[in-house]
Each structure stands twice: as C-alpha cells, then as structure tokens.
Amino acid sequence: MSLSQDTSRFAGEVKKAAVSGNLDAPEGGFDAIMQAVVCREQIGWREKARRLLVFSTDAGFHYAGDGKLGGIVKPNDGECHIDEFGKYTHSTLQDYPSISQVNLKVKQNAINVIFAVTANQINIYDKLKDNIEGASAGTLSEDSSNVVDLVRDQYNKISSSVEIKDNATSAVKVTYYSSCLTPGPLKQTSKCDGLKVGTKVSFVVEIEVTSCPKDRKEWNQILHIYPVGINESLIVDLEMLCDCPCENPGNPGFKQNAKECSYSGTYKCGVCECDDSHFGRKCECNSENAHGTKDLTSSCRPDNYTTVDCSGRGSCVCGVCECEARQNPDEHISGPFCECDNFSCDRHNGLLCAGADHGTCVCGTCQCNAGWTGKACDCKISQDTCIPPGGGEICSGKGSCECGVCKCHEDPEKGRYFGRYCEKCNTCTGRCNEFKECVQCQVYKTGSFDEEECMQNCSFVPSVVDVVEADEDKDEYLCRFYDEDDCRFAYVYAWDENGKIVVRAQEQRDCPPQIYILGIVLGVIGAIVLIGLALLLLWKLLTTIHDRREFAKFENERMMAKWDTVSIYPHD
Template sequence: MQPHFATICNIDLNKNENNFNNRLERPCDGCEAPYGYRNHMPLSTNTSTFTSEVSRAAVSGNLDAPEGGFDAIMQAIVCRQQIGWREKARRLLVFSTDAGFHYAGDGKLGGVIAPNDGECHLSDQGLYTHSIIQDYPSISQINHKVKQNSINVIFAVTANQHSVYEKLAQHIEGSSSAVLSEDSSNVVDLVRSEYSKISSSIEMKDNATSNIKVTYHSSCLNGGAEIPTAKCDGLKVGDVVQFTAQILVTSCPTDPREWNQVIQIYPVGINESLIIDLEMLCSCPCERPGAIGYEKHSPKCNDHGTLMCGICECDDMHFGHNCECSTSDVHTGSDKDLVCRPDNTTQVDCNNRGTCLCGVCECEKRQNPEEIISGKFCECDNFSCERHKNLLCSGPDHGTCECNHCVCKAGWTGSACDCRASNDTCMPPNSGEICSGQGECECGVCKCKSTSEGRYSGKYCEKCPTCSGRCQEFSNCVQCQMYKTGPLKDENDCATNCTFVPIGEEKIVIDEEKDEQLCIFYDEDDCKFTFKYSEVNHKVEVHAQQERECPPKVFMLGIVLGVIAAIVLVGLAILLLWKLLTTIHDRREFARFEKERMNAKWDTGENPIYKQATSTFKNPMYAGK
C-alpha cells in the first residue's frame, strides 16, 4: 500500500481578536490578511507545481502565540475530495509548527460559541469559510476523525514545542511527534524516519463498548506460540502477520436495543476493517413458562426444581446442579457452609476454586484438561509449583507437581527439582577435592569463594586471576637466571636456590587450555619483567621474557644545564628586545624634535620691541637748501 502524504499550511485567524480590525487587515507591511486555513493545491506527484505554490504562498501574521492548527487538521481530514485522498493508500498528514494550538473553548473569548461540526467548509478557492462562525475542534473530535478516515498524523515541531505535541500525540490514535530543526532542513529525514516507524508497526483496535471485551493474540514474526498482544513491530513490506481476536460479552446491557451491536476491528492507520454483527443472547424464551425447555418439577432436577434452558433452578429445600442435595440431610444454617471450609477462619467455600454441593467440594474444571484442581477443599493443583527456565518442576525428567509442591525424581533435589543430588559434577577431572577446595557444590554447580588473595573462578574453582599464586616464589630465580639481577644475582646463590631453568621467549602469551599463570614484577632498576608458569604432572615449567622493559634513562645534568642555558638565553633575549625598543623610541623622539626645530620662525624676523640707539628726524619744511 503506497503512502499518501498531505502537508498543512495554516494561518490562525484568532477568533478572540476580531476587534483589532487594522491589524487583522494588515498584520505587517506587505502581508496578506490573516486566514484560518487554505488548501493551495490537491495532492499531486507534480513536484514543480508544489514548489511553485509554496513560493507563491502569501505571508500573513498572527496576533497571539497559539495557532488555529486544529481547524487546519480537521479540514485536511474531512475534505477528502478537495485534498485528493486516495482510497487504497496509507494516509499521512504532516503538521509543522513552532507554536502551540487553540482548541475547543478558545473561540468563546471572541464571541464564537457554536461548536465545531466536523464537516468540510472549503470555498472554491480552498479557503476555510467558518473561522469566525464556529469554534475550534476538540482533541476528541480530531481523534474521532483520524480514526474514521484512517490517517496517521506526524507532528513536526520545533524543540521548544515538542513536549506539548508529544503529549498530544498520545491522545490521537496513530500519531507521532518529532523535533524539527529551526531552519526545517531535516524535514525530509524526519518524515522518512517517522513513516518508517509507522509502516514497520501494526496495531489492532476496535470500537467495542464496555460490555464487550476483545482480546488479541498473535505470534507476530516469532513463529512460536501466540501471546496476548495487539501490536507487532519490526515489520517489512511483504511480511504477513496473523491476529486472533477473542470476543467476550462481560455483561448484558440494560437497554435491549444494545443487545445487537456492530463491532469494527481495524489496523491503526490503514483503511481496512473487519465488521462483526454481534447478537447477545441476554433473554432466552426457554426462561418463560410455556416455552420449549421450560419444565416445572422436572425429573432432570430430581422433581425438586424447574428446568430452564437446561439448568435446574432448585426449590428452597434443595440445591446442587440437579437439585440432588437436601438442606435437611446435610446441615442447617451456617453449618452447611463450614463443611466445605478447612477451618472456622476461612470465609470462602472450597478455597474459592470450586462449588460446595451436598457438603462436598466439587472443584472447577480448567480450560486446559491437563491442569487439575483437587483436594477435599480444592486446595491442591498440579500447575502452581515452582518453575525453572519456564518449565514446571524443571520438566517431566526432573519431577512432577503434586498438590502445589514439586516431587523430584531420583538424582534431583530443590524446590523446583533443578539441583542435582550428587556432587559428581563438582569434582575436577584429574581428581582432587570438591570444587578444588575453593568453593561449595550447590545444585551440582561450584559456587567459588573469595579470599584475601583474590576471587576464585572456573567450573571447578580452579582459577584465581587476581591471586599471586607461586609468582613471588619464582620471581627471584627468573631475575638471576635471565637478567643477572635481584637478591640471587650471585651465581652460587642462584644455582643453590633455583631448581628450574626458565625458557626465554620474546613475548609472553597465555594459553588458557594449559592453565598457565601470568606473573609481572618490577625490579630494583624499575624495569618490568614478565613470565608465566604451569604445572604439568607436578613438574613446573617457566617461560620468561628475554628482555626486560626498562624506562628510558634520564640525564639529569643535561636537563639542569639545559634549563640554565634556556634561562640565560631568555634573559639575553629580553635585554636585547628592551634595548631595541628604547633605541627606536629615542630615535623617534629626536626626529620629531628636529622636525619641530626646522619649522620654527622666531629666529628669522625682527623683534618688534627692539629700538636702535640712533634716532633720525626729517624737517618737512626743509627743501634741501
């Protein structure tokens, strides 16, 4: 079934802000007046047309934070012809937003009190015409229309709104929510991921009333026994999953008109369903006098009751399935009940697992004929014993369940017959103590103990990875024989105290099958040497690393001289830098002084205050004669 996508482009008209006429007409410069919902184009495979419509979509504004997204969702669901939904397709509706939503009741703030009718109200231009006529849809209305039209809703919202829409998705069948990036760059991956989740899972639902209980069973893709489940995950295209539905009438409705019901069983998000016409037999003709099957003082009831629909209704003096018991023959009053109770403190007959008939408990029958309830007071059964690995009393080879307890067969013990009676499985193959003397045998399995040296492990507690073992004993000999170091480095001491010769290897590798022990030590030169040993037929075999792993030598005198030289060089470099900076500064100051001196004019003119000592006067009347 091919997926069928629809996206919603929505602008909230804000029913509660009709008084802001100017802002409603022009919410912003160059913006179109707000509208509730517009269907720009029907569903199509023409991507170029879709791109063109998106680019030409008019921009509008919103006068409050929440949006009228529910109006848009409702119209996109119910206007099937205008949207272009196909009949045989999985329908996906992607709702993208970065804000909250208005829901039923918000319209009353703007004087819109008519409830949403859940019908299509799109004009020829694709505009929603009832934005200010009727209220927003409620969540339950959206959920009802989603189930009615088999649509999966994907809420692609920004991170700040994801928690709100995640809770909303829990109340709308077949919907999911995911985080959309701020620039919507991940929208394709988001839709692909959410569609993969939806298409790989199938869940069965029904519209049964409270008087009817529908139980689903399926093995999904496990191929084993059916388990109670209505959902299967991890499906791929071509997988076939079978569900079994069990319908149980829990009670008869008080209204006889509800005795005939039509139940619809359907997979979520898929436009297919199974219709069941159910007729409840809540009133039988055989319960009325004169009908076939109604017989007073019937011989089938030992002449002490009325046979109705095959069941005896006994008189006041008799009881039992066939009225075979007399109250006078058994006991009277409360004594009759005590006969079917183990003691005076018990308040129920036959441990509530049977019926008290004529002072004798008749235990109830189980659906599985192999499961039997027994005992004088129905206190025993053969199915309530302890289980091991989901097997009753560990299976028929180990024991049987008798009166709520496991009776084990020879060779087995324990409350669930899961323990071996012998300790043979705890004995090491090469003889020795039980669990190598380092543990206890419980149920045929060694439970190893922990000591101050370390914790023992292995099937027979024969291993101790953290224990030192004989490593310390062999270390001195390995040092003197391989590396000529250690307390026994003297040849005489080494030959006297060492009884083995280690085998040199380039690299020490542990062989688990030979039960080898790894030993690692550091000598007085801080060098690491590694060796391993094993004991075969009480003979010790030691393999040691040929060369020690020593840290590189550090020349302290060179480091000290290098540090001193570095300090001296840094000091000289700082002095030279200081001298260079001061020289540059002085030269700049001297150059500026020379420039100012060259520009000075005070030494090239005359002093206006200065007067010569000689004064010369001319007689204007003198003509030179």
C-alpha cells in the first residue's frame, strides 16, 4: 500500500493480510525493508521530506545466504519487484538481501529506519542498527500499545541531531570539525545533538589525499558529503595531483637522451633518469668501465655490511660520495662517506654544544673549550661554584661537585642533605644559634648581650620586616626561637653576592598575654566573701519566715483556747 492518510483503508489492508508460518524462527523482514526503500514511486516517497521507515517485529531476520537452504542461489539484485497489488513477486526467485545491501539502499535513498521490536529481540536489533546508517531501535510492548510513543521518541532523537557522512574511498581521508551549539573553538566531530527547529550548525570539512591510487582513473573522484537521513548532499569534484606534467612525453620539461643527462638518460622535471648502463646526477658514470669495476657503489660504503650509500646523506657519483647541501649555510655534511656533520651534536638549553663559548661540534661530537666538559660541554671543570660563600669544604663536605652543581649525600642518622651547598638537613640548625643573641639585642633589646657587648660581637645589622618568610631559591634560612619572656621571634639569614651575611628579623615578638595574679586572687577572695554574705542573708531570711510562721500558729492556738473555756455548775 502506498503512503496515504486513509487510516481506515490501512486498517483494512492489515486485517486482510495473509498470515503464513514456517518451522524456523527468523522472518523475511529484509525483503520488506528492501522493497519499501527502493520502490520509491510505488510507495510514494516525497523528494523533500524526511523519510521514516518503521519495521515492527517480534522475531529475528533472514539475510543473504539463508535462501540457499530453500534452493534459491540467485543473489538479491536490490531492485523493485512489487506487482500492481503491492505484493513482492521475487520471494522464491532470489535470495534475501544482505545487511550491506540494505545499508547501501538506505544511504542512497536517505531513509531513517526505526526498528520497533519486542524486548526479547531488542539486543540483536541494537547491533543491527549500528550497521545501517541512520537507523535506531526501540522496545515495543507485547500488545504494541506504545508504538506511537516509540515512533515519536525515535523521531525526536533523529530530528534533533545531524550527522555528516561521505562516500570517500580509502585513498581520501575526510575529517569534520564543528562547535555545534557550544560557542568556542571547533572540535573534531561529525555529529551534533540537541538541535531544535531553526537551529543552525556549521561544519568545516578537511579533505586529505593519503595515497595515490594505482589506477589513474581513480585520480578524479566525485565526493558526496551529506547529512544522514536527508536527501541532500554537497558534491566535491576532487582531482588528485599524483604526478607532474613534466613527467609525461610531450611536455617541454620532458626530454629523452637529453644533453643535460650526458645523452644517456631522460630529463624529467629537472632531474635525470639514467638508462641501465649509466648513473650519476647527470648520468656521467658508466657502470661497466668506470674505475674498472662493475659495482662502483661499494666504494661509497664504509664496509660490506652497510647497504646505504653515503650514509643516506649524499649521492654516489662514479664511486665517490657527493654530500648533500643543507638549507642552513652554516651546517655542513662531510667525510668520505658523508658520515660527519656539524649540527647533530648534543644540545644544552637548545644550543649546540651549549653555545660557541663552551664547545664546537665536530663530526657529531662536541669538542669542549677550556674549562668545560660533558657530552654537550655544559659542565664546568672548576669547582668554585660548589664552595659556600663563607668558605669551607666543597659542598659543605656533604656532597660531590658535578658539573659545578652539588649532588648531596644521604646520612643514615640525619637523612638526606639538601640546599645549594648541601648545608641543609631536616635536623640541622645551621647558623641560627650563632646569630640569635645579636638579633635579640639589636632588634628586641633582650638576651644576654648588653649594649656594649652587642656592638663588639655583632658584625651585621638586621633589617626589620613585618612578616619573615624564607626564599629557598635564594638559599635563605629561617630561624625561630623562644626567649626568656616566652615570646617567639623569627629571622632569616642569607649571603649576598659579595659573601656578606644579610639578616631580616621580625619587627614584633609574638608574646603570650600577661596574667595579673594579684587581681585574680583578690577577685577570688571578693567572690568568696560575697557568696558567704549571700548565704547568710538567705539563711536569715528563711529563719525569720519560719519564726513568724511558728508565732502565728501559736497565737492562733491561744485564741482557740479562750473559746473552749466553760463554767460548770452543780445541779440543784
């Protein structure tokens, strides 16, 4: 039945449909899909419409090859075979379509297939949809009551996304970029989701020829770049430039037996292609009589185990290596086998042999100037930079000097030493105790030194800062102490460029708050007295109330005693 809005006729056709059965579980749904796709006129597909094909089933499917079980060996031709009554006429004449055939026809006709299947079949159709372009799958209830909602949901998924595909061959790589709905830089993607009606998204397409096909006919191709499920495409006429015109006869750049090639070869695009008996850049060498040997290239190799002439960096011309010229005029390849150069030595900080002041590159190896050593001439021979500013042992006796830098050792008791001169460790105090008294007397006017002793024993004057912080990159040392007032103070010491000591001290000490003991004692005594007076007054109040209650009770009993007194007279 062709597409129509007559729902009553559709219902009638479904009721009239014949029911058939067989012994195997799979059904011939692929035949139905193929005919619904390719019979465009009979079905009534519109050209400018999004085409949806709903396939509903509760069973698996037959595919190409299954027809052989029934004796059908003719493969499916992918053509329309529907008679005037809308029936498929070739079910017994040709095999079922293959998955790739269905996918091809769906792509050619821009149709989105929706598989509405029962729960026991959803797994297999989920895998099938991944092999058919633009297909989707949903679970159908046993009574098919949710078919309308299922189609609506699947349609919303299809219509809210756009995916770009192409028909490029293996020799052509097509890459897509888009930012979709997110503003910002492009990212590599061929699909955008979450679209609404009227939403515009842009794709940037990058086409790259990865290899030239052997067949020259494939050097010109027509690419179709299209959105899945929509019958529109961008046509790209691609011409691969796999050779140059000067490589073909008839072009001015093509000369046979050319003078430029010593009349012994063909001149193509400025390069000589020598005949079998000559070689060289200009075919000037005769392989049969030059130097009296047939294998002249052997003299362009350092030994019999090497298969590459001139180290791969030159041309063997009549048995002699002609080394390649570099684009940089300061770079040269040399040696009888082009094995040497002045640019492939080790580098330090991006400089060849650490720069001209340190060394020179000779035949791939750095030759260092006086005072320098190492593969890249980056190591100082002198150990002066490993001696502390105040003098002393190399690396403070706690390490070794390598390339002018201290490599610190590890002590089993104190752990690993660190610092520029290996003078630090986690349990080392350094010279903190040495400068402590001077900092106290000069900054805080405390400590064991008086003013005169301070001037005699202290050779530096510390600078005062609000907050003391040490910069380890500058080899500064942070010292912290508590003085006799239980106040904490801190300072930093280091050496300047001239080896003189520099000290920065914290301006204010961190002292605990003062405690007034006499005030606390007097306050406690006063509180005890007040509490005692309050208790006495409370006791007095309670006693007074009790006495008054007892007195009132007594007065009440006395008054009652007066009323109870009577006179008794004897009877006459």
